[in-house]
Amino acid sequence: MRDLLSHRSAICVARRFASLPKKHLFSVLGILIIVGFVLLGCAPLPTATPVPTPSAEPLGPAAVTTPVPPAAPSGLRSPFDIFIPLIIQPATELLKFLYGLLGSYGLAIIVFTLIIRVVLTPLMMQQVRSQKAMSALQPHLQEIQKKYAKEREKLSQETMRLYKEAGVNPLGGCLPLLIQMPILGGLYYALMNLASTPEFRAPFLWLPNLAEPEGLPYILIIIMVASQFLYQRIMTPPTPTADPQQQAMNRMMQFMPLLFAVMFISFPAGIVLYWVATNIVSIVQQYIIMRLTPEPAPVTISLTESRPQPVTISAPAERPTLGEAFRRLLGAPQPVAENKPAPPPKTTSAPAPGKPSRAKKKKKR
Incomplete structure (x- = not known):
């Protein structure tokens, strides 16, 4: 389940970690682990309090009475309980409402995905x-x-100075994905709650x-x-990259x-349907947003103190279109632009020394 919740952010976090200095990795990993424990809740589930059965024998002076433990206090028993009224319950009610309109939980899951x-x-x-700002800084x-x-040490200092002068946060693209983690967890448990209903x-x-x-x-x-x-x-x-860590990633x-795929084989089909709908809608949504989002403005910075010449960050290369992505998926060869040879430059040959030109010959005649 934890892999399911974090797979959306794994792609982005892995790419950002490659560019962070090593001394900052442990701090970031520690924060992520703490956030994961708070979100998922590691407290054990409360067990039911045994109720003593009444004895048929009369109570005498020698009878031993077992004290009944006090009832568990009402309220939050684990950190995960806070998401029941905030996410899980509203998601469950919305799915039920969509089922009442559409008459099918399959259609309700698809429409629910569109809304989210x-x-x-x-x-x-x-x-x-x-992502576009980070792509501009890659060269x-x-x-x-x-x-x-x-x-x-110098690599860490120059990298952080580059981020600071360009006004780019290397983890800026991962924060939105971390915000989505509790939402995805709530949706998962909402679908699991509905899985027991006959509808x-x-x-x-x-x-x-x-x-x-x-x-x-x-x-x-x-x-x-x-x-x-x-x-x-x-x-x-x-x-193409020469970094072995990036290549392995x-x-x-x-x-x-x-x-x-191996993990989802044992999941209910409703959960897999939600994930498929999320992938397809995300592809279309990402394509539209990439076309509507403007390119970052050029930023002039100096890379090193020993070289004060300003460097202008050019706009990043265009993302592949949806057709190019499908061709890459199918392994089709990419169309190569034809390079036409440049026409040879026109040269004017000067007359050899000692030989008169034709105009001079005519005058002599």
């Missing part, structure tokens, strides 16, 4: 702006990494039961893997959809 993605649009736009970050490859067990499309895991041939799982892979390609297009990200 529309609500999270401002966070998505902030994430895209942060200068690579230059700093090459120059100070053996000086870790949720009704068939939808080729799925015989939304409350049970999908069987062979795992059509929904295949659609989930394909949509997840396409979403990752749009979010993180393949870029890119290879690991390619296998993430397969890992989630």
Whole structure:
């Protein structure tokens, strides 16, 4: 479950960690672990208090009475209880309301996904702006990494100074994803609560039961893997890099959809349907936001103190279009622009020394 909640932020966090100095990684990881424990709640579930059964024998002086423990105080018993009235209960009621309008929990899950993605649009736009700003800094970050490859302290100082002068937060794109984690957790538990109702067990499309895991041939799982892979390609297009850590991270990200497929096989089909709908809507939403979000304005900074010449950050390369992403997914060759040879320059040959030109010859005649 914890992997399910954090897979949306894993892509962004992994990319940002590659550019952070090592001394800051432990602090960030510690904060994330604390936030995860607070959100998911690690307190054990309260057990029911045993009720003493009345004895048929009369109580005498020798009878021993067992004291009844006091009842558990009302209120929050674990950190996770705060999300029951804030997220889980409203999500459950909204799904029930949509089921009353549409008559199918499958359609209710799809419409519910559309509503959630529309609500999270401002966070998505902030994430895209942060990604474009970080893309504009990548050439200068690579230059700093090459120059100070053996000086870790100087590399950390120059990297942070570059972020400060450019006004870029390296974790700015991950904060919106961290905000979505409790929302995704609440939706998961809302669907799990509805899985026990008979209406949720009704068939939808080729799925015989939304409350049970999908069987062979795992059509929904295949659609989930394909949509997840396409979403990752749009979010993180393949870029050539010489950093071995970045190359290993890119290879690991390619296998993430397969890992989630293995995990989702045992999940109810309704949960997988929600995830597939989220991937498809996110692909369309990301494509639209990338086209509507303006490119970052050029920023003039100086990379090092020994080289005060200003450097202008150029606009980042354009993200792949939806058609290009599909061609990459299918492995089709990319169209190569034809380079037309430049026409040879026109040269005027001067007459050789000692030989008169034709005009002079005519005059002599």
